[in-house]
Amino acid sequence: MNTNDINSIKSLLSSPKAIVIIPHKNPDGDAIGSTLGLYHYLKKRNHRATIIAPNDYPDFLKWMPDEASILKYDANTSQCDELITNAELIFTLDFNSLSRIGQLEEPVKMANGIKIMIDHHQQPDDYAKYTYSDVKMSSTCEMVYNFIAMLDDIDKIDSDIATCLYTGIMTDTGSFRFPSTTSATHHIIGNLIEKGARNSDIHNNIYDTNSYERLQLLGRALSNLKVIPEYRTAYITLSQEELNTFNFKKGDTEGFVNYGLSLKGIIFAAIFIENHQENIIKISLRSKGNFSVNQLSRSHFEGGGHTNAAGGKSDLSLSDTIDKFISILPQYKQDLKA
Numbered sequence: 001m002n003t004n005d006i007n008s009i010k011s012l013l014s015s016p017k018a019i020v021i022i023p024h025k026n027p028d029g030d031a032i033g034s035t036l037g038l039y040h041y042l043k044k045r046n047h048r049a050t051i052i053a054p055n056d057y058p059d060f061l062k063w064m065p066d067e068a069s070i071l072k073y074d075a076n077t078s079q080c081d082e083l084i085t086n087a088e089l090i091f092t093l094d095f096n097s098l099s100r101i102g103q104l105e106e107p108v109k110m111a112n113g114i115k116i117m118i119d120h121h122q123q124p125d126d127y128a129k130y131t132y133s134d135v136k137m138s139s140t141c142e143m144v145y146n147f148i149a150m151l152d153d154i155d156k157i158d159s160d161i162a163t164c165l166y167t168g169i170m171t172d173t174g175s176f177r178f179p180s181t182t183s184a185t186h187h188i189i190g191n192l193i194e195k196g197a198r199n200s201d202i203h204n205n206i207y208d209t210n211s212y213e214r215l216q217l218l219g220r221a222l223s224n225l226k227v228i229p230e231y232r233t234a235y236i237t238l239s240q241e242e243l244n245t246f247n248f249k250k251g252d253t254e255g256f257v258n259y260g261l262s263l264k265g266i267i268f269a270a271i272f273i274e275n276h277q278e279n280i281i282k283i284s285l286r287s288k289g290n291f292s293v294n295q296l297s298r299s300h301f302e303g304g305g306h307t308n309a310a311g312g313k314s315d316l317s318l319s320d321t322i323d324k325f326i327s328i329l330p331q332y333k334q335d336l337k338a
C-alpha cells in the first residue's frame with residue numbers, strides 16, 4: 001500500500017466512523033480471524049464497527065473473542081442492509097472479487113461507503129478505493145498486522161487482536177508449513193504471542209475439537225482416496241449420502257484434501273464434495289511447487305484462489321465431475337508427469 005493511500009486512510013480513521021467489515025462466503029479461519037482482528041482494533045480506536053459474514057461458519061471458529069457479535073447476512077438481511085447502506089467505510093477482507101460474497105454482492109456494490117480491500121488472493125478485482133493486495137502474503141491476518149503497523153499502531157495490539165490474527169495465520173499456513181510462511185510471518189507470530197496470543201490453546205481450539213462423527217467421515221474420505229500415479233495426482237470424493245451417514249456439519253471436511261498431498265510423490269490433490277442443497281459439487285484443490293491450481297480452477301471449475309490452494313465448483317453430477325477432472329489431466333502433463 002503506498003504512502004498516499006495510508007495517509008488518506010489515517011485521516012479517515014482519525015475520527016469515529018460507522019464501519020462494516022466483510023469476509024468471503026463460507027468463511028475460514030483466516031477470514032474470521034482477520035475480520036475479528038481488524039474489528040477489535042477499530043473498536044479500540046472508537047469506531048462503530050460491525051462484521052457481516054455472508055453466511056455461517058464452522059463451530060471450531062466459534063470461540064474467538066467477540067465472535068458472537070458477527071452478523072450473518074442470510075439470517076439478518078434487513079439489519080445488515082441498513083448497516084451497509086449507512087457505513088462510511090467498508091473493509092472487504094480475504095477475497096478478491098465481490099462474486100465471492102454471495103447475496104452480499106449487490107448491497108455492497110450499491111453502497112456509498114469508501115471500500116478498502118485487504119487480501120492475498122491472485123488477480124484482485126478493482127472495486128475498492130483503497131486496495132492492499134499482496135499474493136505473496138501467507139494470510140490476510142498477516143496483512144492486517146502489517147496494516148496496523150502501517151498505521152503506526154502496533155502498540156494497540158492486545159491479546160484479543162493477537163489471538164484472532166494468530167488463528168488466521170496458523171490456519172492459512174497449515175500451521176506454518178506452506179511455502180507462503182516466511183521469516184516475517186514467524187516474526188509476526190512471535191510478536192503476537194508476546195502480545196498475548198496463547199498459541200497452544202489456539203491450536204487446541206481449532207484442531208482438537210473433533211466430533212467422533214467427523215473422524216468417522218475422515219475415515220470414509222480416506223477409504224475413497226484414489227491415486228493416479230502417472231499424473232502424480234490423488235483425489236477424494238464424498239457423496240451427499242456419505243455426508244448424511246456421518247451427520248455432516250459445516251467445516252467437517254476442512255483439511256481433508258491435504259491428506260492426498262501427503263502421499264509420497266503426489267503433487268496435486270483434489271476433493272469433490274456433493275452438496276444437494278446448493279446443487280453443486282464443491283471442489284478444493286491443492287498442489288506442491290509451481291503447478292497452479294488457481295489457473296486450473298479458473299479454466300475448468302469456475303473458481304480460483306492461490307497457486308497451491310484453490311476452490312471451485314461443478315454443476316455436473318459427482319461421477320461426471322470426476323470424469324471431467326480425469327479428462328483434463330493430460331492438458332497439464334507437462335507439470336504433472338513425473
Ligand code: 5GP
Pocket residue numbers: 024100121283284285302303304305306309310311312313
Ligand atoms: P478451500 O479449498 O479451502 O475452500 O479454498 C482454498 C482457497 O481458494 C482459499 O483461499 C479460498 O478463499 C479460495 N476459494 C475457495 N473456493 C473458491 C471459489 O469458488 N472461487 C474462488 N475464486 N476462490 C475460491
Ligand code: MN
Pocket residue numbers: 030031094120139140172
Ligand atoms: Mn486467506
